Amino acid sequence: MKSSFFLLFLTFPFVESQFFLPSGFTSFLSNNLNIPPSVFYKLSPKCVQETGMFLNSLIQSAKVLESCNNKSCLNKLEEHSFALKQFDAFGKIPPGISQWRTISDGSYQACQDVDGMKYPTNYCYLLLVPGKNSTCPDISNLSQEMTDPQNIILKLAVCIPLSCSSDDVATIFDSISSLPLTACETQCVKKEQNLSFWFCAFVLFLTLMTIISLLGTILDYYWVNTDDKDVKFRILCCFSLYSNFKTILSTKTEEGHLKSVNFLNSNTGVSQHICSRTFWVKLLIRRYLRLVPPLMIFIGVFMFSAQFFEGPVMISLFDNMNKQAEKCSDVWWVNLFMMQNFRRPSDNCYPISWYVSADFQCFLLAPLIVIPIMKSQREGLKTTSMLTITSFLATLFAFSYYTLPPFNYALKGMEEYLTFVHQSSFQRISTFIVGIYLGKLLATSQFPSDFLRNHSRKLWILSGIATFLCFYGKLLAVADMGEMEMNPILSAAHHIFHRTLWVFVVSWIIYSCHFDLNLFFSTIVNHSVWQPLGRLNYSVYIIHWWMLYVVMNQSDRSLHFVSHVQVIFTVTIPTVILCVPAALVWSSMFEVPIGRLEKLFLSGYRNV
Incomplete structure (x- = not known):
């Protein structure tokens, strides 16, 4: 005025x-x-x-x-x-x-x-x-x-x-x-709070689960030996915070297992159980039951708690959290079918859940990769090469057809990039293939390759350079906003090259630390502290998005970028510190009990 x-x-x-x-x-x-x-x-x-x-x-x-x-x-x-x-x-x-x-x-x-x-x-x-x-x-x-x-x-x-x-x-x-x-x-900041029937029902459900967990904890603590008890008692003890805390916080070391990298579990397990006809269906059901309930329940927490987040940060982000919660009330069911990565982020419920569905879809396609690999090396290479080439061609087509930027740091085209490239499970299949091959290699090799052991130092240097390029190479595309944007083919090549470099870095770190080719890194990666943190990995992931809002909501003004160091100390570190205890409780109440119930009821049907 x-x-x-x-x-x-x-x-x-x-x-x-x-x-x-x-x-x-x-x-x-x-x-x-x-x-x-x-x-x-x-x-x-x-x-x-x-x-x-x-x-x-x-x-x-x-x-x-x-x-x-x-x-x-x-x-x-x-x-x-x-x-x-x-x-x-x-x-x-x-x-x-x-x-x-x-x-x-x-x-x-x-x-x-x-x-x-x-x-x-x-x-x-x-x-x-x-x-x-x-x-x-x-x-x-x-x-x-x-x-x-x-x-x-x-x-x-x-x-x-x-x-x-x-x-x-x-x-x-x-x-x-x-x-x-x-x-x-x-x-x-002040919004009308709608305490609907479903809000009350969800609060009642969480209260009931808390009572069950506390009751199971009391029974489990005073009656330790559950082998002689009836099934009802053992079911209740599956929700015991006492036993679940002990399971999660255990630092017992398993020989030959790299605790800091959890995704190898499924890949190495595939090569050991492929001969069973019903194994894959059971494994998919098991994975679904482990992933979906903790995620869906926390989506309820996110959806019903959004209305209580009041502060300048929330409204400066166009009241983003409330809009996401409103989406959840309409499309929450999409997460049940693991299809959220097929939707645009703006139309999705709980944005980070796309990664869970993309990972599950890659796991669903794994038999097409594992079976040829187990039959013969030639068949495996033929199938994986065809899938990799097709994935790269799909990436080139998406970038060309939608004129996409090379990454999601650019505003123009970000929605299309996230929808058609970043969230696509098939365009991530090449990295999944590398994980399966690496898992097979680690499961079948007792000693490292002489070539890799002799050139270990050079490979570590290359990994350092590749890491630098992955983190800072993208800045070349946005260093000068006045320059002409990358054409779609260059953007696609940039995307593929960046992802390939990152797969190389992660694979080499896993391989090197598994065989102790670098004592310094192996000591860090194989430290026992990573074992409980590794078990909390999934719960930390599904909680961290909500926890970011909790941390940022403490500010009395809108977000303003000062430096990367400021972001790390004021947002990243506090979020991680708060996520770990929250994930411990969440995993003990909803993730670990499902695994224990599965073991209780399905132990006669599987040997895993």
């Missing part, structure tokens, strides 16, 4: 000199804050009343400051101090506008302080688009509209009466603002 520059003076409560505000400022302020009468009919009555009180108090404060010539006039401002504090919470014109800073932060604490002084207040971000009477983008679509660099959305922090709706605030701004901006809507 034009008056914003002058209203900055109102944030100073102490008046030292005569005529703190210029003569005529009050009339200027009155004219610029004069809302046309026709606008009031578009607002709710309570919003009109409280907004009028706020604007009138600002004008009265200006009158006092304009005529003030001593400190005694501060007493006159006391009656209108709430308006000064409320306006102080508004966002001002920020520095760095030429650097495309699109968020004007206010003071969340100041808005909380004024809450209830005259009326309840709400801290919000008013979403603005350039141009008068412009068409607002679809804010509900978190992908196409938000990631298109041509859609510039500015966010202005405002502290408004709680009675004013999003449409009310947009109407008021458009009626009194002479800036070439159009108000679209507000994203506010």
Whole structure:
């Protein structure tokens, strides 16, 4: 607003000199804050009343400051101090506008302080688009509209009466603002909390599971020997936190097993049990039962807890968490069928769950890879080469057809990149094939290859270079935003080359540490501390997305990148520290009990 520059003076409560505000400022302020009468009919009555009180108090404060010539006039401002504090919470014109800073932060604490002084207040971000009477983008679509660099959305922090709706605030701004901006809507900290029947049912379910876990813990602790007890007692003991904690936190070392890398378990197991006709079906059922229940229950936690996350960070992200929770209420069933990676991220429920489905789909395709490998080396190479080439061709087609960027750090095309390349299980099949071959090699070899052992140092150097390229090579594509973008073929080659390098690095580290080709790294990777952390790997993964919101929600302002070190110390490390104990409890209540129940009921049907 034009008056914003002058209203900055109102944030100073102490008046030292005569005529703190210029003569005529009050009339200027009155004219610029004069809302046309026709606008009031578009607002709710309570919003009109409280907004009028706020604007009138600002004008009265200006009158006092304009005529003030001593400190005694501060007493006159006391009656209108709430308006000064409320306006102080508004966002001002920020520095760095030429650097495309699109968020004007206010003071969340100041808005909380004024809450209830005259009326309840709400801290919000008013979403603005350039141009008068412009068409607002679809804010509900978190992908196409938000990631298109041509859609510039500015966010202005405002502290408004709680009675004013999003449409009310947009109407008021458009009626009194002479800036070439159009108000679209507000994203506010205080939201209506819907305690529905399903919310109550889910809380009841979690309460019941907690009671079962505590009861099982008590019984298991005082009756340790469960072999002679009936089935009901043994089922209850499967939920014992005492036994499950011991299982997870055990550091007992198994000979020849690399504890820090868990994905080899399935790959080496395949080569040992392929002769059984029913083994694969049982293994798929077992994997499904291990993966889905902990994930689905935590999706419920994410969905029903989102409404309680209040803070500037949440609303500065377009209220992203609430929108994801709303998606979950509609498409939660997709996760049951392991199909979430086929959907666009903006249409998906709990975004990180795509990796679970992609991994399961690769596991589903594993017989097509393992059976030819076990028949003969020639058949195995023929089949895996055909799958790898087809996967690479599919990648080239996706990049060419959709004109995709080389990675998901670029805004333009990010939605398509994530949907058709990053989340695709088939385009990840080449890395899965390498894992199967590596698992077979480690399972059948007692000693390392002489060639690899003799060139171990060179391979470690190459791994270091490859790691550097994987992490920093992508910066070459975004180092200069003014340069021409990569063409689709180069983007596809960049993507394939990056993934191939990363597979080489991981494979060499696993192989080297398995055979102790580097004592330093082998000591670190094979340390016993990785064993309990490895068992918590899946629970940490499904929890970390929600925990990121928990950590970021502690801030009183929108996210602002300072440095990688700042991100590591303020976000990454706190998230990891909080995830580990949360994952310990979650795994003990929902992941480990399923494995113990499976062993209890299906032990007669399998020898695994």
